[in-house]
Amino acid sequence: MKLSLLALLGVSSVTASPDSLTAVPVIAIMSHPYNSTHEFIPASYVKYLEMGGARTVRLPFTADDAEVEKIVDNTNGILFMGGKPTLPEPAIHAYALATDLQDGGTPYTLGGTCLGFQWLSMLMANSTEVLSCGFDSEDLNLALEFTDAGKASRTYNPDTGKYSSVDMVSLLTDNAVTLNMHTCGIDPVVAATIPDYTVLATNMDRAGLPFVSGFEHATRPIYGTQFHPEKNNFEYGGDSADVAAEPAVHDENGLRMAFELISFFVREAAKTGTRYDAASGVEIVYESNEGIEKGDAHEETYMWKM
Numbered sequence: 001m002k003l004s005l006l007a008l009l010g011v012s013s014v015t016a017s018p019d020s021l022t023a024v025p026v027i028a029i030m031s032h033p034y035n036s037t038h039e040f041i042p043a044s045y046v047k048y049l050e051m052g053g054a055r056t057v058r059l060p061f062t063a064d065d066a067e068v069e070k071i072v073d074n075t076n077g078i079l080f081m082g083g084k085p086t087l088p089e090p091a092i093h094a095y096a097l098a099t100d101l102q103d104g105g106t107p108y109t110l111g112g113t114c115l116g117f118q119w120l121s122m123l124m125a126n127s128t129e130v131l132s133c134g135f136d137s138e139d140l141n142l143a144l145e146f147t148d149a150g151k152a153s154r155t156y157n158p159d160t161g162k163y164s165s166v167d168m169v170s171l172l173t174d175n176a177v178t179l180n181m182h183t184c185g186i187d188p189v190v191a192a193t194i195p196d197y198t199v200l201a202t203n204m205d206r207a208g209l210p211f212v213s214g215f216e217h218a219t220r221p222i223y224g225t226q227f228h229p230e231k232n233n234f235e236y237g238g239d240s241a242d243v244a245a246e247p248a249v250h251d252e253n254g255l256r257m258a259f260e261l262i263s264f265f266v267r268e269a270a271k272t273g274t275r276y277d278a279a280s281g282v283e284i285v286y287e288s289n290e291g292i293e294k295g296d297a298h299e300e301t302y303m304w305k306m
């Protein structure tokens with residue numbers, strides 16, 4: 001029997017409504033200083049969030065309070081990326097706005113990768129003192145050592161079977177697919193002093209010093225990984241001059257880990273309902289960027305004039 005195309009499409013002739021784009025979760029990424037005139041976001045963070053079902057806007061590193069408020073008003077959450085700068089005032093302001101929204105019943109979602117994970121750890125501790133430096137863990141792919149809380153966490157055990165059949169705890173225990181590129185981090189002993197900071201997994205650096213590999217807030221939608229899942233699908237080389245670059249693992253396990261982590265994060269962020277309004281003037285990264293650098297360790301990097 002032959003099925004007609006119409007039958008395949010279904011009888012209800014569902015078409016995309018004009019609202020279907022604004023209904024997609026929109027996540028802000030905080031850009032970092034590039035040089036004295038420009039800020040940047042590596043394309044891998046944009047693509048990673050898109051892989052999870054979100055669109056992205058930029059939260060400038062130098063945003064004033066009003067700009068931070070406008071971007072929070074028009075997004076479902078923020079991803080703080082990896083990099084070098086110290087915790088800036090706009091990140092502290094955004095964190096306060098996010099936790100106020102959460103207290104009011106809107107589950108505005110925060111995520112952090114590497115430096116961004118460290119910023120969120122400092123914000124949760126309300127102290128920059130929780131950061132330790134001197135780890136030998138640049139360009140290091142590792143399997144995770146899960147805590148009991150990690151095995152039962154929202155991040156790694158999200159309604160198993162409901163959204164995905166992937167057992168993330170086994171996948172990440174058995175496969176060294178999380179790429180670390182850090183010399184600073186969070187000592188598990190210090191982490192235990194941060195209220196509501198649930199350590200999900202730990203690792204050791206090349207010298208045997210332990211660090212936290214991932215956390216989630218006990219109750220709030222706040223998540224962080226010391227490693228870089230945005231690189232597995234979208235970047236091909238390391239960026240450290242000190243040691244032989246060990247690139248992100250692009251095998252099936254590496255790709256799947258990244259997909260599962262970001263689709264969980266975007267699903268969490270979607271729980272706020274639609275917040276983006278194009279009429280606000282907040283532009284999607286593709287519209288707002290003022291140039292693309294090619295051929296660096298990030299493959300492509302979006303630029304903005306300060």
Ligand SMILES: *[C@@H]1O[C@H](CO)[C@@H](O)[C@H](O)[C@H]1NC(C)=O
Pocket residue numbers: 034035036037038293303
């Ligand atoms: C900063 O980098 C951008 C992008 O490559 C470039 O256009 C600009 O001229 C640079 N600014 C300075 C002061 O070097």
Ligand SMILES: *[C@@H]1O[C@H](CO)[C@@H](O)[C@H](O)[C@H]1NC(C)=O
Pocket residue numbers: 092122123124125126127128
């Ligand atoms: C700690 O909290 C105070 C008051 O909210 C804030 O001004 C300060 O920036 C915070 N510091 C950090 C590191 O989060």
